[in-house]
Amino acid sequence: VITDKTVKLCSGQLTPKQSAEPVGTKLIGKHVVLTAGPTREALDPVRFISNHSSGKMGYALAEAAAAAGAKVTLISGPVHLACPAGVSRVGVSSAQQMYDAVMSAVQKQCDIFIATAAVADYRPESVADQKIKKNNDEMIVRLTRNPDIVAAVAALPEKPFTVGFAAETNDVLNYAKGKLARKNLDMIVANDVSDLSIGFNSDSNRVSVLWKDGQHDFGKRPKTQLAQDLIDFIADIDGRHLGAIGQSVLK
Amino acid sequence: VITDKTVKLCSGQLTPKQSAEPVGTKLIGKHVVLTAGPTREALDPVRFISNHSSGKMGYALAEAAAAAGAKVTLISGPVHLACPAGVSRVGVSSAQQMYDAVMSAVQKQCDIFIATAAVADYRPESVADQKIKKNNDEMIVRLTRNPDIVAAVAALPEKPFTVGFAAETNDVLNYAKGKLARKNLDMIVANDVSDLSIGFNSDSNRVSVLWKDGQHDFGKRPKTQLAQDLIDFIADIDGRHLGAIGQSVLK
Numbered sequence: 147v148i149t150d151k152t153v154k155l156c157s158g159q160l161t162p163k164q165s166a167e168p169v170g171t172k173l174i175g176k177h178v179v180l181t182a183g184p185t186r187e188a189l190d191p192v193r194f195i196s197n198h199s200s201g202k203m204g205y206a207l208a209e210a211a212a213a214a215g216a217k218v219t220l221i222s223g224p225v226h227l228a229c230p231a232g233v234s235r236v237g238v239s240s241a242q243q244m245y246d247a248v249m250s251a252v253q254k255q256c257d258i259f260i261a262t263a264a265v266a267d268y269r270p271e272s273v274a275d276q277k278i279k280k281n282n283d284e285m286i287v288r289l290t291r292n293p294d295i296v297a298a299v300a301a302l303p304e305k306p307f308t309v310g311f312a313a314e315t316n317d318v319l320n321y322a323k324g325k326l327a328r329k330n331l332d333m334i335v336a337n338d339v340s341d342l343s344i345g346f347n348s349d350s351n352r353v354s355v356l357w358k359d360g361q362h363d364f365g366k367r368p369k370t371q372l373a374q375d376l377i378d379f380i381a382d383i384d385g386r387h388l389g390a391i392g393q394s395v396l397k
Numbered sequence: 398v399i400t401d402k403t404v405k406l407c408s409g410q411l412t413p414k415q416s417a418e419p420v421g422t423k424l425i426g427k428h429v430v431l432t433a434g435p436t437r438e439a440l441d442p443v444r445f446i447s448n449h450s451s452g453k454m455g456y457a458l459a460e461a462a463a464a465a466g467a468k469v470t471l472i473s474g475p476v477h478l479a480c481p482a483g484v485s486r487v488g489v490s491s492a493q494q495m496y497d498a499v500m501s502a503v504q505k506q507c508d509i510f511i512a513t514a515a516v517a518d519y520r521p522e523s524v525a526d527q528k529i530k531k532n533n534d535e536m537i538v539r540l541t542r543n544p545d546i547v548a549a550v551a552a553l554p555e556k557p558f559t560v561g562f563a564a565e566t567n568d569v570l571n572y573a574k575g576k577l578a579r580k581n582l583d584m585i586v587a588n589d590v591s592d593l594s595i596g597f598n599s600d601s602n603r604v605s606v607l608w609k610d611g612q613h614d615f616g617k618r619p620k621t622q623l624a625q626d627l628i629d630f631i632a633d634i635d636g637r638h639l640g641a642i643g644q645s646v647l648k
């Protein structure tokens with residue numbers, strides 16, 4: 147598990163001959179920043195609040211972006227995944243740490259920001275220094291809002307092409323459309339996590355991609371394949387051409 | 398991750414020649430039941446409250462008990478560990494599921510019960526069917542007590558030799574002594590988790606074992622070695638002889 151704040155480039159000891167996939171060129175010269183995994187919000191030194199997230203989708207997207215030639219920074223909550231080759235990983239635990247790491251990463255020229263992390267919306271108002279003793283039959287925990295990372299990136303004066311994820315259990319498309327507009331995102335990937343055969347710990351996923359003027363559905367496929375298809379899609383339409391090209395490229 | 402309720406015997410394809418350690422005989426004919434790992438208490442389909450616990454200590458104890466000849470049932474919360482060879486594992490997620498699985502396992506002749514799991518003391522009073530939307534700056538979560546698994550086992554009319562763990566961040570020995578008496582345990586293993594070089598995700602641990610009339614300290618060593626030493630210790634003194642033998646075996 148990576149939980150502390152560490153930055154390292156994961157070489158993976160790749161040589162051109164070992165690389166199974168041909169290295170793409172679509173994202174050469176671009177800096178892609180991604181978030182992945184859950185965050186953990188401490189109640190005390192032993193207890194925390196967290197979300198279900200294996201990090202698989204974010205790690206697969208980071209790998210696909212690197213394979214397409216991008217410089218990739220992956221800000222990751224605690225997961226049990228190896229860092230993909232050629233990706234710089236920053237390990238964080240809480241949403242506040244993730245926010246700080248993202249803001250630092252996007253300040254240095256960022257072209258595309260993809261927020262896949264399942265960030266805890268709330269954290270305990272206070273964190274106990276010592277393990278809380280269970281003296282009562284009931285306990286009340288006051289939670290306060292965490293910073294909204296993807297909205298903060300999308301609010302930057304020179305914002306990168308900003309892609310959000312909406313992992314929902316009901317009314318997925320409508321919620322995703324609302325989030326797209328409310329947070330000023332360029333694109334949102336809608337994911338129905340009530341279907342246990344996709345999402346979370348599954349190796350497959352099925353998503354719909356939405357933007358201001360359109361929608362494109364990606365049928366169920368392995369997360370690694372979906373990641374390549376999504377990176378291809380984002381690289382092709384890109385933020386600057388999204389409005390102009392509109393539906394035409396999205397068959 | 399194992400999260401659903403499954404029971405399986407993990408053969409590990411061991412043959413006598415592959416087995417590195419000679420199989421012990423101290424626990425032949427005994428049934429040892431253990432708990433390991435964290436529990437997860439759902440707030441809604443995507444959020445949960447949990448505890449830090451890698452499960453390493455419990456899995457190492459299960460392996461050591463099987464190597465000493467015992468029939469071993471391991472009730473495990475969600476962890477990223479392979480089931481040790483020859484151990485029957487029951488995967489659970491919440492404290493209530495762990496309680497149910499333990500009560501079912503100890504009803505069929507159980508000689509030794511070892512509770513290493515970091516069970517969540519509290520669970521949300523109500524679990525939302527759908528993902529909770531973040532409409533407010535503050536959120537209040539009402540928690541209610543979970544069943545106390547090790548105390549419930551120790552309260553059984555024909556209780557097994559019951560060993561608890563006390564993972565504490567402060568005043569460790571005093572708290573462990575209180576827990577030993579309050580819960581009617583036969584033995585408690587006290588673990589100072591404020592020291593990051595031991596406990597939780599570490600591969601090493603240093604513990605003190607306490608019982609009604611004595612204490613024995615196990616200095617820092619790998620968790621696998623500590624597990625073998627603890628199983629040896631428990632097998633030697635055993636519940637029936639604990640009072641009589643007292644300090645003499647505990648140099």
